[in-house]
Amino acid sequence: MMRSVAEHRDAILAAVAPLAPVALPISACRGLVTVADVVAEVDLPGFNNSAMDGYAVRAADVTTARPGAPVSLRVIGEVAAGGDGAAYDVGVGEAVRIMTGAMMPAGADAVVMVERTDGGTEVVAIEDAAPVGQSIRPAGEDVRAGTVVVPAGTVVNPRVVALAAATGHGTLAVRPRPRVAVLSTGDELIPPGMPLRPGQIHESNAPMLAACVEALGAEVVRVASVSDDADALIATLGELVASCDAVVTTGGVSMGAYDVVKAALRDRGVEFVQVAMQPGKPQGFGAFDGVPVFALPGNPVSAFVSFEMFVAPALDTMMGRSHERRVVTGVMGHALDSPAGRTQIARAVTRRAGSTWLVDPVVGQGSHFVHDLVRANSLVIVPAESTRLVEGDPVEVWLLDGVHDH
């Protein structure tokens, strides 16, 4: 009996758990989920400061200032950003030269931008009146110290990084990136860039899966390759699990005489099942020394689709994130046959056509068509009960990277 896609995914998600939180430097937190409220340690702005390069003045001194009828003030000093404005106390008839972001001096209650003055350094001619508060950014206007600025459960984006930093936080409590090892198996595999002998192929799944892991925001700790040798596989896996949170293997899970992953791990906590999907029918999942192992099939398209269907949601769960995809309903641009009883994950070029998404499955739907995998920008989910979609049929589409949804 084959498992449905949903059953296999549920079995995997039931077996993985969010990783224990850690404190990480804010610069390492993008994409991670906070586990505690971030509370502002300081006001933002932290002090009254100038929004302009100009002169800090007493508004009452310049009420009559006009172009052609300036008011002259004595410049008693200068405050640049970082300077202590409290060092000055602006009296009647006085001004302090001030830069954007610099702390307001005592006594001043407005700023006149330099363009409205003659730019004097001893005496300045102010050519415009300035209402009280003009060009001053008041302390606490943006954030009050003690406010929760980032609630627990937030996915850290670049703007959150800025807010955490600005409110005094060098680190954030987050769920860490899962450390993932990728392991390819097969006697035929030669590292990319190396010459081939007859029967050999360039290894492409492990680099692809490593890129998938990284694209998701998890960390690739090791990319390894082993031959079709059970002892070598077990030894390498033993090494990998000692320093990672998950292992993704590829190849060796089917019915072949040398399908070593299945043979070696079947009695070691990894369950091998057939999932009612195409591609990606043979799947293995389980724990090796307590570390989740995803044993994906070796065909390149099968490996990619399996990652998207099963590994990505599991890594998201480990990161404490909900698994969100860009899913749209598209309209078939031409017919597509689909195997009975298996969910087909077809590759397609999907594009905006007026108010609809037009879906054109790529020509090569075989599990070995890497070029067509790249031509495609989307995955089309054809339900198990459907054996043929015709032009105009609605279909669920998962947009991959590089597609804009507007």
Ligand SMILES: Nc1nc2c(c(=O)[nH]1)N[C@H]1C(S)=C(S)[C@@H](COP(=O)(O)OP(=O)(O)OC[C@H]3O[C@@H](n4cnc5c(N)ncnc54)[C@H](O)[C@@H]3O)O[C@H]1N2
């Ligand atoms: N008798 C049967 N044969 C097969 C069945 C089946 O049910 N009965 N299922 C087929 C399906 S579906 C798939 S998918 C594959 C899965 O095979 P394996 O996971 O055992 O993978 P391999 O046999 O090792 O390799 C399959 C194919 O992929 C190439 N490959 C493997 N690793 C890589 C890599 N790292 N980079 C690039 N290409 C790789 C390998 O050379 C083979 O061509 O089994 C079918 N057979």
Ligand code: MOO
């Ligand atoms: O199911 Mo296999 O994964 O199609 O080629």
